[in-house]
Amino acid sequence: MKLDVNVLRYLSKDDFRVLTAVEMGMRNHEIVPSELVDRIASLKHGGTYKVMKNLLKYKLLHHDSSKYDGFRLTYLGYDFLAIKTLVNRGVFVAVGRQIGVGKESDIFEVAKEDGTVLAMKLHRLGRISFRSVKSKRDYLRHRSSYNWLYLSRLAAVKEFAFMKALEEHGFPVPNAVDCNRHCVIMSLVQGYPLVQVKELQNPDVVFETILGLVVHLAEHGLIHCDFNEFNIMIDNDEKVTMIDFPQMVSVSHRNAQMYFDRDVECIFKFFRKRFNLSFHESGDDENDVEVDNDESARPCFSSIAKGAGSLDKDLAASGFTRKDQEDMEKFIEGGLEGDADSGDEEAESSKLDKMDNNVVEHLQLSDEETLNGDENAECQSNYKARHNDVFENDSDSDQNEEANGENDVSRNGSSETRENDNGEGREENDETELNKRLNKQRRRAIASASGGRKARASRNTYKDKGRKSSNNSKLQKQIGIW
Numbered sequence: 346m347k348l349d350v351n352v353l354r355y356l357s358k359d360d361f362r363v364l365t366a367v368e369m370g371m372r373n374h375e376i377v378p379s380e381l382v383d384r385i386a387s388l389k390h391g392g393t394y395k396v397m398k399n400l401l402k403y404k405l406l407h408h409d410s411s412k413y414d415g416f417r418l419t420y421l422g423y424d425f426l427a428i429k430t431l432v433n434r435g436v437f438v439a440v441g442r443q444i445g446v447g448k449e450s451d452i453f454e455v456a457k458e459d460g461t462v463l464a465m466k467l468h469r470l471g472r473i474s475f476r477s478v479k480s481k482r483d484y485l486r487h488r489s490s491y492n493w494l495y496l497s498r499l500a501a502v503k504e505f506a507f508m509k510a511l512e513e514h515g516f517p518v519p520n521a522v523d524c525n526r527h528c529v530i531m532s533l534v535q536g537y538p539l540v541q542v543k544e545l546q547n548p549d550v551v552f553e554t555i556l557g558l559v560v561h562l563a564e565h566g567l568i569h570c571d572f573n574e575f576n577i578m579i580d581n582d583e584k585v586t587m588i589d590f591p592q593m594v595s596v597s598h599r600n601a602q603m604y605f606d607r608d609v610e611c612i613f614k615f616f617r618k619r620f621n622l623s624f625h626e627s628g629d630d631e632n633d634v635e636v637d638n639d640e641s642a643r644p645c646f647s648s649i650a651k652g653a654g655s656l657d658k659d660l661a662a663s664g665f666t667r668k669d670q671e672d673m674e675k676f677i678e679g680g681l682e683g684d685a686d687s688g689d690e691e692a693e694s695s696k697l698d699k700m701d702n703n704v705v706e707h708l709q710l711s712d713e714e715t716l717n718g719d720e721n722a723e724c725q726s727n728y729k730a731r732h733n734d735v736f737e738n739d740s741d742s743d744q745n746e747e748a749n750g751e752n753d754v755s756r757n758g759s760s761e762t763r764e765n766d767n768g769e770g771r772e773e774n775d776e777t778e779l780n781k782r783l784n785k786q787r788r789r790a791i792a793s794a795s796g797g798r799k800a801r802a803s804r805n806t807y808k809d810k811g812r813k814s815s816n817n818s819k820l821q822k823q824i825g826i827w
C-alpha cells in the first residue's frame with residue numbers, strides 16, 4: 346500500500362481520535378465493534394460513524410461484517426498515527442521519497458526543520474514474502490494469538506534498543522533518533538548496499554573489517570543472524586556500516602553456533618563470488634590441505650571469548666532473558682545463605698528450647714510451692730490435671746472459675762467449705778431455672794398478643810427506608826421494654 350502523506354492535510358482531530366480508539370480496541374479485539382469505537386472515541390458532538398466513513402474512503406480502516414459490524418486498522422492508518430505523533434514531537438516536519446523496500450519494512454526519507462535528512466523505517470510484518478514470524482522470531486514468546494501490527498511494533502522497539510546499545514559501544518551503526526509504534530527514525534547512511542557494489546579498491550581490507558564485526562558482536566554476546574550483503578552499507582571511502590537488527594540473538598541461544606556459522610558463510614560466499622577472493626583455496630575441487638587452510642581462516646564460535654560488556658544480558662536478547670539471569674542469581678545466593686543460616690537457625694532453636702524448658706520448670710516449682718505440704722499425692726495430681734485443663738481451654742471462662750474454686754477447696758482441705766459451696770451452687774441453679782420459666786411466660790404472652798405468630802428477625806430491621814417501622818421491629822422494642 347502506497348504511503349500518501351498528503352492525506353494528512355485533510356484529517357482532523359476527530360479523525361485521529363477515532364483512529365486511536367480503533368487502535369485501543371484492537372488490544373483485545375481482532376475486529377473492533379462499532380459500538381465500542383463510538384464509546385472509546387466519545388466525540389463531543391457525536392458523528393463517529395461519519396468519521397469512520399471518511400477514514401474508510403482513505404483506506405485507513407478496514408470494515409468487516411462477517412461476524413458482526415466492526416473495524417480494524419490498516420498499515421496505512423497505523424503509519425499515520427506514528428507519523429502524526431513524531432511530527433508533534435518535532436522529530437521531523439516532512440516526508441520524502443521511498444528509498445528502500447524489504448521483506449518486512451519500508452524505508453522513507455524524512456526532513457527535519459533545519460533541513461537535515463533522516464531515514465524512517467516502517468516495519469510491515471505479515472507480507473507474503475515473510476509470514477513465518479512465529480517460527481523464525483520469538484516476538485510472541487508465550488502468546489498463542491497475535492496481530493501483525495503488534496508484531497511490527499515489537500520488532501521496531503527491539504531494533505531501536507539494539508541500535509542504541511550498539512552505537513554506545515562503538516559499533517558502526519546508524520544513529521538511533523526516535524521510535525514510535527512500528528516506526529524507527531535513524532540517521533541516513535551515506536552509502537550503498539554491498540550487494541550493489543561491483544568493485545572495491547581493497548576487498549581484502551573490507552572483508553577483514555566485516556569479519557571482525559561478526560567476531561566483535563559475538564564477544565559482546567550478540568549474533569546478527571542476517572549478516573549478509575543486503576544488510577551491509579559501504580560508502581565511497583569503503584567505510585562499513587551494518588543495519589537491520591530485529592532478529593539478533595544471544596550467544597547463549599540454543600542455535601547460536603548455527604547462526605554464527607551461517608553469517609560467516611554468507612560473507613565468505615559473497616566475497617568469493619563477487620570479488621574472486623581465494624581464501625587459500627582455488628575452487629570447489631580442492632584437496633584436504635587447502636580445505637584445512639580455509640577452515641583455519643574462519644573464526645570458530647567456540648574459541649571466541651566473551652567480553653565483560655554483555656549486551657545480550659542488558660537487552661534481554663533472544664535466548665537469554667534478564668529474568669532468568671536474576672532467578673539464577675537469586676537461587677545461587679539463596680543456596681549459599683541457606684547453608685550459612687542453617688547453623689544459626691539450629692543454634693537459635695536450641696536456645697529457644699532451653700528457655701522453654703527453664704520456663705516450664707519455673708512454673709512447676711511455683712505451683713508446687715503454693716500447695717500445702719500436708720496435701721497428699723492424689724490432691725497434687727488432681728490439681729495438676731485441673732491446672733492443665735484450664736490452660737487448654739482459655740476461651741471457657743466459666744470452666745476457669747470452677748477450676749480455680751476447686752483448687753481453693755483443695756488448698757483449704759476442709760469439708761465444711763465444700764458443703765457451703767455445694768449449697769451456693771444449688772441456689773444458683775434454682776435461680777437460673779426461675780429465670781428460664783419467666784422467659785417462657787414472656788414468650789407465651791408475646792405470642793398471644795401477636796396472634797400466635799413468632800417474631801423473626803428481619804433483614805430490614807435496622808434499615809430505615811423512610812417508612813413506618815415493621816411489626817418485627819415493634820415486637821423487638823416491646824421485648825426490650827419488658
